[in-house]
Amino acid sequence: MNRRRQAAISLSAAVLSGLLVYGVYLLQLRQIQLQETVDIVVPNRFISTGTKLDPEHLTMISLPRSAITPEMITDLSEAVGMETSVPLGGHEPLLRWKVDKYPLLPRTGQSTFQIPREYVKSVSNGIRAGDEVMVYLSDESTASRKLYADSIRVAGVKTAANLEIDNPKNPNLMSMANGDKEGMYASRRDANGTIDSINLNLTEEQWLALDSACKGGTAKLIIAFQASSIKEDEQ
Template identity: 55%
Template sequence: MNRRRNVYISLTAAVLSGCLVYGMYKLQRIQIEREGTVAVLVPKRFIAAGERLTEGDLAYKSVPNAAFVPEMILKKSQAAGKETIIPLGKDEPILSWKVDRYLLQPKRSESTFQIPKEYIRSISNGIRAGDRVLLYVSGDASPSKRLFEEAVIVASVKTSGNVEIDNMENPNILSLADGNKEQMYASRRDANGMIDYLNLNLTEAQWLQLDSLCKNGEQMLVVAYSPESLDFHTDGEADKP
């Protein structure tokens, strides 16, 4: 009897020892897996360009450390309430440059300036809110030149009746966000109205330079539509901050 009891005790001890070893192995594996991955934010469903994200649209997904890039968003508070600049696929890590809280709002270093009509010599009637434009200065006493090396963002273009120039049935800004060249072209063709008010997002240094050149009337602005407008939303490298 004692011999049989000893056998049972030995078997029980062996089983418990095995369970303990296996449990330790699982805990170590879980720890290693956690240390080797990062939880990033992803959409639960396909999100079209121009949609505003809600917390219900968002979830977390683990990605290997080797695949993690600094642009990936880690907290819901960093994405919820923002608009998508380009479409997002289900379970696709959300990158910071793919969302914006206010697409036409100036950056922290910028302000929105209304350009006085007397400063403008000519303006492309094809520009719309959200476009990027190139600014040139032109005067009779000096050669024409490009004012800023980089293109600047148009905050709004309005008629004399303070109405935004766009095709309301097919807004240019949504076509631009989707990267849809055909709809973007069609919305520009169908939109009507003469541009009377132009608002640009500029840094303080840019505005002061522009104002000093144009306020005496000797030089005026030529505002040209830039092809960077479409590249800004369809090329990931161009979109990165």
């Protein structure tokens, strides 16, 4: 009888010991998984909106796997060539919604609007597709003012013959993609026509504000080229 009891006690102790060891193993495995790190892409310094990302703008840092989200970019090659849609802080995770590969297309919440000719008082001849512009309102009855606080992306500029304004021998967009400021400047000097119509990427609220201001006929738009469209080298 005593032998059976001792055998039962020994078996129970062995089972409990096994369960304890297995529990410790699971805790250690969980701890290892939490401590496992993943490399993600981050800017190595502050980067302003509208900057085309080059390898020298970016670096890699490690974060615990538990902190990684699907929006974080983990492959450096995916980020290179993208354009920033918002300012990026130094060493903050680079999220996919903060960059854009096709800046001429409207972003989330935007649409491309062709601005009616009768709404426009003047358009800077230096404007090309992909530029950032400032939009002002010139009103006969009130003081002129800036219509939008932020710059607006140009989706396209065309001649009266419905041709995109550019230099066929040295396209502005190609120079922009290659980061060639000299080529961009030259294409603006040698462009192939006068601006007849302009398309802007606007949110619904921005379009309604523009339409409401101009449809009465007393107020017209002045669309000005913004110098930051051609980026200076960062110091």
